Amino acid sequence: MFRKTLVTAMAVAVAFGATACGGGDDSSASGGSGGDGTITMGFSQVGAESGWRTANTASIQQSAEDAGIELQFSDAQGEQENQISAIRSFIQQRVDVIAFSPVVETGWDSVLLEAQRAGIPVILTDRAVDSEDDSLYETFLGSDFVEEGKKAGEWAVENWGSQPTFVAELQGTTGAAPAIDRQQGFADAIEGTDNIEVVASQSGDFTRAGGREVMEAMLNSNPEINAVYAHNDDMALGAIEAIEAAGKTPGVDIQIISVDAVRDGMQALADGQINFIVECNPLLGDQLMELAEQVVAGEEVPKRVVTEETTFTQEQAVEALPDRQY
Numbered sequence: 001m002f003r004k005t006l007v008t009a010m011a012v013a014v015a016f017g018a019t020a021c022g023g024g025d026d027s028s029a030s031g032g033s034g035g036d037g038t039i040t041m042g043f044s045q046v047g048a049e050s051g052w053r054t055a056n057t058a059s060i061q062q063s064a065e066d067a068g069i070e071l072q073f074s075d076a077q078g079e080q081e082n083q084i085s086a087i088r089s090f091i092q093q094r095v096d097v098i099a100f101s102p103v104v105e106t107g108w109d110s111v112l113l114e115a116q117r118a119g120i121p122v123i124l125t126d127r128a129v130d131s132e133d134d135s136l137y138e139t140f141l142g143s144d145f146v147e148e149g150k151k152a153g154e155w156a157v158e159n160w161g162s163q164p165t166f167v168a169e170l171q172g173t174t175g176a177a178p179a180i181d182r183q184q185g186f187a188d189a190i191e192g193t194d195n196i197e198v199v200a201s202q203s204g205d206f207t208r209a210g211g212r213e214v215m216e217a218m219l220n221s222n223p224e225i226n227a228v229y230a231h232n233d234d235m236a237l238g239a240i241e242a243i244e245a246a247g248k249t250p251g252v253d254i255q256i257i258s259v260d261a262v263r264d265g266m267q268a269l270a271d272g273q274i275n276f277i278v279e280c281n282p283l284l285g286d287q288l289m290e291l292a293e294q295v296v297a298g299e300e301v302p303k304r305v306v307t308e309e310t311t312f313t314q315e316q317a318v319e320a321l322p323d324r325q326y
């Protein structure tokens with residue numbers, strides 16, 4: 001009897017020890033920092049919905065290679081449940097660190113708690129979560145989307161505020177931090193400018209097709225529209241197609257403000273089809289890998305790392321285009 005109890009107790013101790021080791025401390029586990037000290041990162045990406053996302057993915061993959069970090073990359077195709085499954089898989093693989101861009105703000109606490117209990121640190125990149133408990137992640141690396149919306153609104157007040165302006169707002173993905181915050185920042189900035197009114201506001205899901213479809217519908221039901229605020233360049237480019245199909249000249253009959261400053265957007269800006277773009281920097285890879293190394297080494301990191309970004313007028317786009325990295 002005693003022998004059986006002892007064997008059982010030892011089995012439990014070994015099992016507990018393996019679990020308590022958490023992310024990659026146990027070099028004998030699959031995944032995780034093996035004996036050679038290579039860091040393994042599990043990354044769950046939103047999808048491939050826009051030019052910005054393509055540039056962001058390329059930056060992360062290249063930076064992981066440059067840093068010698070083993071990247072387990074998962075494309076969620078825009079579905080939150082795919083991201084949650086990927087994070088659970090990373091936990092099972094006992095990676096050293098998990099990073100992801102949450103497709104929407106809500107619904108993350110449970111899976112982030114699982115990562116915390118497994119001892120695996122999490123880095124939020126690009127988009128934020130609405131968790132009350134910020135111990136569930138080490139840091140957020142990305143843009144200040146409210147500030148981006150504010151920059152767009154301030155340009156609108158400056159350039160549209162002197163005449164009656166009826167704005168069609170093309171929102172990003174419903175529930176996504178950039179969509180919520182860019183709408184808020186723009187609304188705050190135009191508040192009190194009587195001449196500017198958002199007469200229609202709907203999600204185009206950050207895609208070119210979505211921007212075109214929503215713009216077509218808006219023009220049919222709001223013929224007075226003479227301005228567009230698009231939460232990203234891909235939707236602005238789709239709106240341009242709809243505006244031209246309606247026999248109007250984008251950038252002239254209907255002025256456009258957009259966000260991102262990816263190459264296709266900058267080209268439309270330089271060509272006069274878009275009037276102003278607020279930059280949103282997708283090149284987060286290097287900073288992400290530096291943060292991952294610090295976090296895995298147990299170093300303190302800032303809770304929020306906001307990226308540098310600027311704005312472009314049509315003249316500035318002509319100047320900047322030749323040197324754009326994305």
Ligand code: GZL
Nearest residue numbers: 049050052053126178206232
């Ligand atoms: C912003 C990012 C947004 C971009 C869109 O950081 O999450 O998602 O503005 C992309 O182009 O689809």
